[in-house]
Amino acid sequence: MENARPLEGIRVANFGWVWAGPVLGQTLAFLGAEVYKIESRARIDMMRTLPPFDGGVRDPNRSLSNHACWASNGSVSLDLKKPEAVELALELVATCDVVAENFVPGVMEGFGLGYAKLCEVKPDIVMFSMPTAGLTGPLRDIRSYGLSLTGTTGLDSFVGYVDGPPIPMEQAFADPFNGLLGGFAVLAALRHRDRTGRGQHVDYSQQEAVMQLVGPAFMDYAMNGRSATPMGNRHPLAAAAPHGVFPCAGDDRWISIAVAEEGEWQGLVRAMDDPEWARAAEFVGLEQRVRNIGSLHERLAAWTLGFDDRALAERLQGEGVAAAPVMNVADLLEDPHYRARGTFIEVRHPLGFKETIYGAYVKTSRFEADVRPGPAIGQDNEHVFKELLGVSDARYRRLVDEKVIY
Amino acid sequence: MPDAALEGISVVELGQGVSAPYCARLFADYGADVVKVEAPESGDVTRCWGPFPGDVPHLEKSGLFHFLNTNKRGVTLDVAAAAGREILFRLLERADVLIENNLPMQMRDLGLDYAALEGVNRNLVVVSITPFGQTGPYSEWKGYDLNAFHLSGASHRYCGLPGQAPLEHGTFSADFYGAAAAATWGLAATMGRERVGGGQHVDVSCAEAIATTFVGAHNIGAYAQDGVYERRTGVGMRLSAPATILPCKDGHVWMLAIEPGQWKGLVEVIGNPEWARVEMFEDMFVRGQNADIIYPLLEEWTLQHDKLEIMERCQAAGCPATAVTTVEEAAEHPHLRERGYVLEVEHPELGRTLSLAPPFKLTGSPTAPPAPAPLLGQHNDDVYGDRLGMRDDALARLRADGIL
Secondary structure (H helix, E strand, O other): OOOOOOOOEEEEOOOOOOOHHHHHHHHHHHOOOEEEEEEEEOOOOOOHHHOOOOOOOOOOEEEHHHHHOOOOEEEEEOOOHHHHHHHHHHHHHHOOOOOEOOOOOHHHHHHOOOOOHHHHOOOOOOOEEOOOOOOOOOOOOOOOOOOHHHHHHHHHHHHOOOOOOOOOOOOOOOHHHHHHHHHHHOOOOHHHHHHHHOOEEEOOHHHHHHHHHHHHHHHHHHOOOOOOOOOOOOOOOOOOOOOEOOOOOOOOOOEEEOOOOOHHHHHHHHHOOHHHHHHOOOHOOHHHHHOOOOHHHHHHHHOOOOOHHHHHHHHHOOOOOOEEEEEOHHHHHHOOOHHHOEEEEEEOOOOEEEEEEEEOOOEEEOOOOOOOOOOOOOOOOOHHHHOOOOOOOHHHHHHHHHOOOO | OOOOOOOOOOEEEEEOOHHHHHHHHHHHHOOOEEEEOOEEEOHHHHHOOOOOHHHHOOOOOOOOHHOOOOOOOEEOOOOOHHHHHHHHHHHOOOOOOEEEEOHHHHHHHOOOOOOHHHHHHHOOEEEEEEEOOOHHHHHHOOOOHHHHHHHHHHHHOOOOOOOOOOOOOOOOOOHHHHHHHHHHHHHHHHHOOHHOOOEEEEEHHHHHHHHHHHHHHHHHHHHHOOOOOOOOOOOOOOOOEEEEEEOOOOOOEEEEEEOOOHHHHHHHHHOHHHHOOOOHHHHHHHHHHHHHHHHHHHHHHOOOOOOHHHHHHHHOOOOEEEEOOOOOHHOHHHHHHHHOOOEEEEEEEEEEEEOOOOEEEEOOOOOOOOOOOOOOOOOOHHHHHHOOOOHHHHHHHHOOOOOO
16 A cells, blocks of 8 residues: 555644653554654653663663554654753744643643744644643642543542452553544644634543543433442443353463343353253343343353363354453464454664564554654654754754753 | 534444444534434434433433433434435435444445445545454454453453453443544544545454553563563552552542652652651662552551542642542542533433533634434434435335334
8 A cells, every 4th residue: 555644744743751642643643644752861751761671771762662652753852941942842843733742731831832832933733732630620730640540530440340449450541542532632623723724722631531431330420329339340331241251271361251132142051052050030131140140150150161262252252142362461462363453563673673563553444554663762853953944064963962952 | 513623524323332432422522413323213222221310221311322422413224224225325425434333244244344335435434443353363253342352451461350350441441442543543534535545444443452552552562572471460550669559548549659759759748657768669660579568558558548638648749649539529529510521411301411521622613512412313304304305205105114
């Protein structure tokens, strides 16, 4: 496929950092936009410090996590504590369509890069701000990482085993979710600009975006005054049973099985060779199965225990039952399904080493996503400052010597 | 609203459950014209899922359906019948986007695979959101949110106690996640049609979207390089500490202090105890290796304090700890009320009901207050009559035949 990509011609200055900002920039870049992360050795992005490192060498240009999360973003390095760096940043913004950031409100203003200032150099700029809790309101100054952010939405209060305490999701699900959905917000604002000639400041509260996932439980509160509690893997609205994860043969192997329709239940019963317990009154009809889901799950777990997870999934699928293996990290790289879809790919980093990252996480039929390795710090400095902004060789050398470009 | 960002984009939704309806709702929230196509009589399955006021089932009173389908027009159509498919094609001839979440084999059986749809309208962007995707060995499998989430590696790696079942979030997180990815890529494909030379098929696998951007991000490079992988611990992020949920006097808190200033702030808040002043604990990674020691000590302190007090004091000290709020506490929080995020929507069957506003605010192109989700077939006359110009007698015949 040699086709143009949908966002070609769009340029983005990405002040985002850690994880949500990178995924936003990456998404726009996969779709064809030209995206530059603005960063600095003066304050290294925490993501660049995360192990493991390529070849085991601890270096901000070798973090494997960073390279996956930041893939396809470019990088220019500016120490924004220095006034001349801010001037250069504004010169870059003047050539951009979008500025993205995920700091606490006020930080961009502190740099001299607030929305009003950006409008002076680019009147129709789309500024995308993604603080924890939005640009207004009593919690606007709250700080969080994606991990603790979900605590404020109600979501964490119902993750866990039935009757047990909340169990933490051990990585920030909120960050990449907001990066993905943030892309939609940027595009909507760009479309509005294309039709009206007007830019805008997008107020993206990560809290509110993630709280959309609480919607089903929220509606039960709205209608019945109930607050959800940990529910294991049960259906969030008790509309299916069995609905859970069951042990299989081997080390930490499991299978997910979800049965919503009567035909699926019949398929499951056939797959189990029609055991007598499945004909008991307590399991006849969805309503009964939901009511007696605890004992239903116990019986099913006793049956699945001896099977290989994949073989059992195949067998259940053959009977029209929604079942799939529960994958571990190794499976992701080795599973035939993900291999067939080219989900993970090996790339060569600009510094010479090979590494494995994820590729286009959505497949498109008329263009190929622009997947490039994660950037080395400042890898696009010469292109951006000399070619785009016309900085002379002499000035460029001085800016590097003075650690303005740094 | 004439100035809404997505004004003028015409979307047809042929889906049920969570993923396609939520994706289409995002388009509708920001101004696109979305026509939701439901099966006659039964409609979208979420109409039967509830929650219902007083737990009394009613096709027009499902809270989830209401939440996922605001700002749309709704029609009924039997797309499995030839006459129904013909009408769907007429809707698609003049649409920009089709958002659907049927299994690939169902779409083929209905004569609605991408080749057929492209034949109807070469400029149509077809957004397909499925658990496993349009290609690959599992593309023929049946699956729900649960199956997709657990196929992504997210639960095995990150959620649950060792030796016990890996956990989903207690919501439809794979469906929501896939919908977010689909909305972004689908809108880009729509806006870029001139540049790329027409419509196209956008293939979203909910499992793959999470397996890559969430799980793969921090694990796949390491596994490919070193051949080892990690799994859930039940006690939070291992890389550093504190990074976990701890019990407190009146519930739970997310204790999180990673960067040096955050840890310093937390140590002050808990009164500079001797154990916390150990120099090696200034290193976030060393703290992570000693989480087993740190957590019980921290818990002694959290158990003596309320969650909101802990959150306030930590935040004031630059530490990003938060209260683990219940749904009620989140719903009643003044911040979300003041921002208009928790709001009331008037629905013909439900009356005034609390709901959640769209996920982000376009300050330069505000949206109208949400219109309630459509009743089953509510806009048949509008859409078939006004939009397609079908005559009353033709509509009556289709109704009698069970097509509408």
